[in-house]
Amino acid sequence: xxxxxxxxxxxxxxxxxxxxxxxxxxxxxxxxxxxxxxxxxxxxxxxxxxxxxxxxxxxxxxxxxxxxxxxxxxxxxxxxxxxxxxxxxxxxxxxxxxxxxxxxxxxxxxxxxxxxxxxxxxxxxxxxxxxxxxxxxxxxxxxxxxxxxxxxxxxxxxxxxxxxxxxxxxxxxxxxxxxxxxxxxxxxxxxxxxxxxxxxxxxxxxxxxxxxxxxxxxxxxxxxxxxxxxxxxxxxxxxxxxxxxxxxxxxxxxxxxxxxxxxxxxxxxxxxxxxxxxxxxxxxxxxxxxxxxxxxxxxxxxxxxxxxxxxxxxxxxxxxxxxxxxxxxxxxxxxxxxxxxxxxxxxxxxxxxxxxxxxxxxxxxxxxxxxxxxxxxxxx
Amino acid sequence: xxxxxxxxxxxxxxxxxxxxxxxxxxxxxxxxxxxxxxxxxxxxxxxxxxxxxxxxxxxxxxxxxxxxxxxxxxxxxxxxxxxxxxxxxxxxxxxxxxxxxxxxxxxxxxxxxxxxxxxxxxxxxxxxxxxxxxxxxxxxxxxxxxxxxxxxxxxxxxxxxxxxxxxxxxxxxxxxxxxxxxxxxxxxxxxxxxxxxxxxxxxxxxxxxxxxxxxxxxxxxxxxxxxxxxxxxxxxxxxxxxxxxxxxxxxxxxxxxxxxxxxxxxxxxxxxxxxxxxxxxxxxxxxxxxxxxxxxxxxxxxxxxxxxxxxxxxxxxxxxxxxxxxxxxxxxxxxxxxxxxxxxxxxxxxxxxxxxxxxxxxxxxxxxxxxxxxxxxxxx
Numbered sequence: 001x002x003x004x005x006x007x008x009x010x011x012x013x014x015x016x017x018x019x020x021x022x023x024x025x026x027x028x029x030x031x032x033x034x035x036x037x038x039x040x041x042x043x044x045x046x047x048x049x050x051x052x053x054x055x056x057x058x059x060x061x062x063x064x065x066x067x068x069x070x071x072x073x074x075x076x077x078x079x080x081x082x083x084x085x086x087x088x089x090x091x092x093x094x095x096x097x098x099x100x101x102x103x104x105x106x107x108x109x110x111x112x113x114x115x116x117x118x119x120x121x122x123x124x125x126x127x128x129x130x131x132x133x134x135x136x137x138x139x140x141x142x143x144x145x146x147x148x149x150x151x152x153x154x155x156x157x158x159x160x161x162x163x164x165x166x167x168x169x170x171x172x173x174x175x176x177x178x179x180x181x182x183x184x185x186x187x188x189x190x191x192x193x194x195x196x197x198x199x200x201x202x203x204x205x206x207x208x209x210x211x212x213x214x215x216x217x218x219x220x221x222x223x224x225x226x227x228x229x230x231x232x233x234x235x236x237x238x239x240x241x242x243x244x245x246x247x248x249x250x251x252x253x254x255x256x257x258x259x260x261x262x263x264x265x266x267x268x269x270x271x272x273x274x275x276x277x278x279x280x281x282x283x284x285x286x287x288x289x290x291x292x293x294x295x296x297x298x299x300x301x302x303x304x305x306x307x308x309x310x311x312x313x314x315x316x317x318x319x320x321x322x323x324x325x326x327x328x329x330x331x332x333x334x335x336x337x338x339x340x341x342x343x344x345x346x347x348x349x350x351x352x353x354x355x356x357x358x359x360x361x362x363x364x365x366x367x368x369x370x371x372x373x374x375x376x377x378x379x380x
Numbered sequence: 381x382x383x384x385x386x387x388x389x390x391x392x393x394x395x396x397x398x399x400x401x402x403x404x405x406x407x408x409x410x411x412x413x414x415x416x417x418x419x420x421x422x423x424x425x426x427x428x429x430x431x432x433x434x435x436x437x438x439x440x441x442x443x444x445x446x447x448x449x450x451x452x453x454x455x456x457x458x459x460x461x462x463x464x465x466x467x468x469x470x471x472x473x474x475x476x477x478x479x480x481x482x483x484x485x486x487x488x489x490x491x492x493x494x495x496x497x498x499x500x501x502x503x504x505x506x507x508x509x510x511x512x513x514x515x516x517x518x519x520x521x522x523x524x525x526x527x528x529x530x531x532x533x534x535x536x537x538x539x540x541x542x543x544x545x546x547x548x549x550x551x552x553x554x555x556x557x558x559x560x561x562x563x564x565x566x567x568x569x570x571x572x573x574x575x576x577x578x579x580x581x582x583x584x585x586x587x588x589x590x591x592x593x594x595x596x597x598x599x600x601x602x603x604x605x606x607x608x609x610x611x612x613x614x615x616x617x618x619x620x621x622x623x624x625x626x627x628x629x630x631x632x633x634x635x636x637x638x639x640x641x642x643x644x645x646x647x648x649x650x651x652x653x654x655x656x657x658x659x660x661x662x663x664x665x666x667x668x669x670x671x672x673x674x675x676x677x678x679x680x681x682x683x684x685x686x687x688x689x690x691x692x693x694x695x696x697x698x699x700x701x702x703x704x705x706x707x708x709x710x711x712x713x714x715x716x717x718x719x720x721x722x723x724x725x726x727x728x729x730x731x732x733x734x735x736x737x738x739x740x741x742x743x744x745x746x747x748x749x750x751x752x753x754x755x756x757x758x759x760x
Contacts, residue, residue: 005439005459009432009634029427038418047409050606052389059385079385086466089633093477097502102481118628122477226430228638248498253469254389258608259640 012336017368019355020338022162022311028283029226030267030276037266053258055245057084057233061261064268065233069219071274072195073205081210083241086256087232088190088220092116092155095188095216096123098243100152107145107154109137111314111343111352113162113190116155129345130154134305136161136168139175146183153186159202160193160310163343163354167308170203177206180214186240192220193310195277198285200308213237221264223311224277231260284311284358287365291357294369299376313355314340317376323353326375333378335371392716397748399735400718402542402691408663409606410647410656417646429642433635435625437464437613441641444648445613449599451654452575453585461590463621466636467612468570468600472496472535475568475596476503478623480532487525487534489517491694491723491732493542493570496535509725510534514685516541516548519555526563533566539582540573540690543723543734547688550583557586560594566620572600573690575657578665580688593617601644603691604657611640664691664738667745671737674749679756693735694720697756703733706755713758715751 012018041049049058056062062079069077085091100106102124108117110129120127128149131141137156145151156176158168168176180187189206207217213236220232234244250256267273291313292306301318317323323339330336340352357365392398421429429438436442442459449457465471480486482504488497490509500507508529511521517536525531534556538548548556560567569586587597593616600612614624630636647653671693672686681698697703703719710716720732737745 005443006434006436007428007438007440007638009434023432026427026431029430031422031425031427031430034430035422038422042411042415042418045411047406047411047606048387048608050409050411050414050608051406052403052602052607054386054389056386058387060387063385086636087633089629093629097473097477101504113632115628115632118631120628122628124481222432222633226427226639227432227634228428228430228642230633230637230639248495248500248502249469249473251498252493252495253467253602253610254607256466257610258387259606259610262608 016334016336017360017364017371018336019360019365019368019372020336021359022356023227023359024223025359028280029228030272033267033272033276034226034263036270037263037272040266040270041262049258049262051258052253053255053261055250055255056241057082057255058258058261058265061265064265068268068273069207069235073207075204075208077207077235081235081238081241083234083236083244084256084261085232085234086230087222088192088218089115089119090230090256091218091232091234092119092188094244094247094249095153096120096125098247099186100125104152105149107142107151107185108345109156109161110345111163111340111349112155112345113157114342116190117345120155127345132164132166134166136166136172137176139172139179142176142179146179150183151185153188154180155188155190157190157192158206159191160196160307162193162310163312163338163340164314165305165307165310165312167202173203173206177209177212177215181212185214187215189215189217191217192223195224196281196284196311197309198281198288202309207235210235210237213239216240224280225264225267225273229260229264231257231264287357287362290362290365291355291369294366298369298373311356311358313357315353315355317351317353320351321376322350324350326353329378330372330375333371333375335368335375337372396714396716397740397744397751398716399740399745399748399752400716401739402736403607403739404603405739408660409608410652413647413652413656414606414643416650417643417652420646420650421642429638431638432633433638433641435630435635436621437462437635438638438641438645441645444645448648448653449587449615453587455584455588457587457615461615461618461621463614463616463624464636464641465612465614466610467602468572468598469495469499470610470636471598471612471614472499472568474624474627474629475533476500476505478627479566480505484532485529487522487531487565488725489536489541490725491543491720491729492535492725493537494722496570497725500535507725512544512546514546516546516552517556519552519559522556522559526559530563531565533568534560535568535570537570537572538586539571540576540687542573542690543692543718543720544694545685545687545690545692547582553583553586557589557592557595561592565594567595568598569595570598572598572603575604576661576664576691577689578661578668582689587615590615590617593619596620604660605644605647605653609640609644611637611644667737667742670742670745671735671749674746678749678753691736691738693737695733695735697731697733700731701756702730704730706733709758710752710755713751713755715748715755717752
C-alpha cells in the first residue's frame with residue numbers, strides 16, 4: 001500500500017485547524033473501556049449476541065440502559081419503553097420510512113442540524129422552519145405555522161442545540177407537548193447532548209413526556225461514548241415502539257445491533273459509561289472556557305452567547321460578513337469552520353459560523369481563533 | 381430477575397422442534413473467532429474504529445473483503461466497488477429509500493423471501509411476481525410482465541434460493557442482465573447463500589455483472605459468520621455507490637459500522653472467515669443428507685428436489701394438504717415449519733412447506749420429520 005486507505009469520515013488537510021469538525025477528539029475515544037467490555041463479554045462463553053437478536057433490542061441491554069437513563073434523567077425509565085437503534089441518523093431515517101410519505105410537511109428549527117435536513121430530503125419531505133431565540137424555538141412562530149400547515153413531526157434538538165448551543169426552556173417544552181397533542185404531530189427530540197451539560201442541570205428531558213404517544217426521545221452513544229459504534233436508542237410510547245419493532249426490516253434481520261449491545265452493556269453495567277461522561281464533561285467544559293477566552297481576546301467584535309453544554313459556539317461575525325466568502329479566504333490561513341448558511345433551511349444565517357470546542361487541544365483552539373481573526377482582518 | 385429477558389429473535393416453545401427456523405445453530409456461532417479478532421484489534425491501540433467512519437466503509441476492511449470475494453467468486457473484485465452495510469435487510473431498506481417512491485412497481489420471484497416482501501411493503505411498493513421452476517425465475521414470465529409494467533427493480537435470490545433452494549441457471553442470469561438493460565430496471569441480487577454451496581460450484585455470481593449499473597450484488601455475513609453482527613456489503617457500479625454513500629443518513633453518521641468492520645477485518649485477514657465457511661459447509665452438507673434421508677424414509681409421498689446449498693428444503697405435501705391447517709395441528713405434535721403461503725405474494729403455494737436443515741442436530745432433524753409424518757397421518 002502506498003497511500004493510506006480511508007477509515008475516517010473527516011479528513012482534515014495537514015496543518016489546517018478545522019473548528020467546524022463535530023467529532024469527539026481521537027484522544028478521548030474510550031479504547032480501554034471497550035477492550036475491557038469485550039473481554040468481559042467474551043469471557044462468559046455465551047454466543048447469544050452473535051445470533052439474530054430480539055427486535056426491540058437485547059432485554060438485558062435495555063435494562064442496563066434504563067437504569068442508566070433513570071439515574072441521569074432523574075425520573076423512572078423502564079426497559080420496555082426503549083428501542084435500540086444504530087444511532088440517531090438511523091433512527092430518523094427509519095421514522096421517516098414508517099411514519100411519513102414523500103410530500104408530507106415537517107417542522108424544524110432555524111437553525112438546525114444540517115445533516116438531519118438531508119435525511120428528511122431523501123424521504124421527499126417538505127420542510128418548514130420555526131424561528132428560535134436564546135431559549136430555543138419560539139412558540140409564537142410554531143403556532144403561526146400550525147395555523148397554515150399540518151406537519152407530521154417537529155424535529156427539535158432541545159438541549160445544547162446544534163449549531164446554536166441554545167437550550168429550550170422548561171416552559172416552552174411543556175407548551176410544545178400541549179401543542180403536539182392539539183395539532184396531532186410527533187415531536188422527535190434529538191437529545192444527543194443532554195448528558196453533556198457543564199454548568200447546571202438542563203431542563204427535564206423530553207424522555208419525561210414519552211408516556212404521551214406524541215413524543216419520541218432519540219438518544220445516542222456517539223457523543224457520550226463513541227460514534228464508531230453507530231448505536232443509540234429511542235424512548236417512546238408502546239404504540240410507536242410497536243410500529244418500529246413490527247416493521248419489515250426488523251422482522252427480517254431481528255434487533256439492529258446485538259453484537260454492539262453486548263459490548264456496551266458491559267460498559268454500562270461496570271459504571272464505565274458514567275465515568276466516561278464525567279471525564280468528557282470535565283475536559284469539554286475546560287475547552288469551552290479556552291474557546292470563550294480566545295474569542296473574547298481575539299474576536300472582540302464577534303457576538304455569541306456562551307453555551308452551557310454540547311459541542312458548539314454559534315458566532316455572529318462583525319459587519320455582516322458573509323461566512324461562505326470568509327471560508328474561501330480561510331483556506332489561505334489554514335483554518336476552517338462551518339458557515340451558518342449550512343444550518344439554514346432557507347439560505348439565511350449568512351453572517352454566522354459554527355465553531356466546535358471539543359475536537360482540538362487548548363493550544364490549537366487558541367491558534368485556530370487567532371487564524372480566524374487574521375483571516376477576518378485581511379479581507380479583500 | 382425472575383424471568384429471563386428477551387435476547388434472541390426466535391423463541392421456540394420448550395420441547396418443540398421448529399424446522400421453520402432460518403437461523404444458524406447456536407453451536408456454530410463463531411465466538412472464539414470473534415474473541416481472537418477483538419483481541420487483535422484492541423491490541424493495536426488505535427481507536428480509529430470508534431470515530432465516525434468513512435461513508436463507503438473502512439478502506440482496509442473493504443480491501444480485505446475484496447480479496448476474500450475475488451478468491452471466492454473466482455474473478456477480480458476491487459475495494460472501490462464495495463459499500464459496507466448493516467446486512468441485506470438494511471441494504472434493501474436503504475435502496476428502497478433512495479431508488480424508489482411509494483407506488484412504484486417492483487418484481488419478485490414466486491416464491492420469495494417473505495421478510496423482504498415486508499420491507500418492500502413498508503416503502504409502499506407494488507409487488508408483481510414472476511414464475512419460477514427448478515432453474516430459477518422463468519424468463520418468459522418475466523418478459524410477459526415487462527410488456528405490462530415498468531418496474532424499478534427485480535429482487536432475486538439467485539443461488540440456493542429461500543425458500544425453494546433452487547439456483548438460477550447461468551443462461552438465465554445472462555439473459556436477465558440483458559433484459560435489465562433493455563427495460564432499464566435494477567437487479568437486486570441477494571447472494572446471501574452463494575458461499576454455502578455443498579456439491580458443486582454455483583453459476584457465476586451477479587457480482588460479476590456489477591460493471592453494469594443495473595446490477596447490485598448484496599452480500600451478508602449473517603450466514604457465513606454471525607447474524608448478530610448485522611453486517612454485509614453491496615457490490616455495485618460507482619454510479620449506484622455514489623447515491624448510497626452520498627445519502628443524508630451517511631453524510632450525518634458516517635460509515636454504517638466502523639466498530640464491527642474493525643473486528644471482522646481481523647477475521648478475514650487471519651483466514652478465519654474462509655475456515656469458518658469450510659466448517660459450515662462440511663457440517664451443513666451432512667445435515668442436508670440427514671434431512672434428505674429422513675424425508676425419503678418417513679415422508680414418502682412428499683415431493684421435493686434436493687438442494688445443493690443454502691438452508692432449506694421446499695416440500696410439496698401429498699394430496700393437496702393445506703400447510704396452514706397442518707401447522708395448526710402440528711402444535712400438538714411439537715413440531716413446526718413455515719407454510720408455503722408465507723413465501724407467496726399472492727396467497728398461493730398452500731400445499732408447500734419450508735424446512736431448514738441447518739438449525740438442529742441430526743437426531744432432532746430426524747425426530748422432527750417423524751413428528752411431521754405423525755401429524756400428517758393423524759389428520760382431522
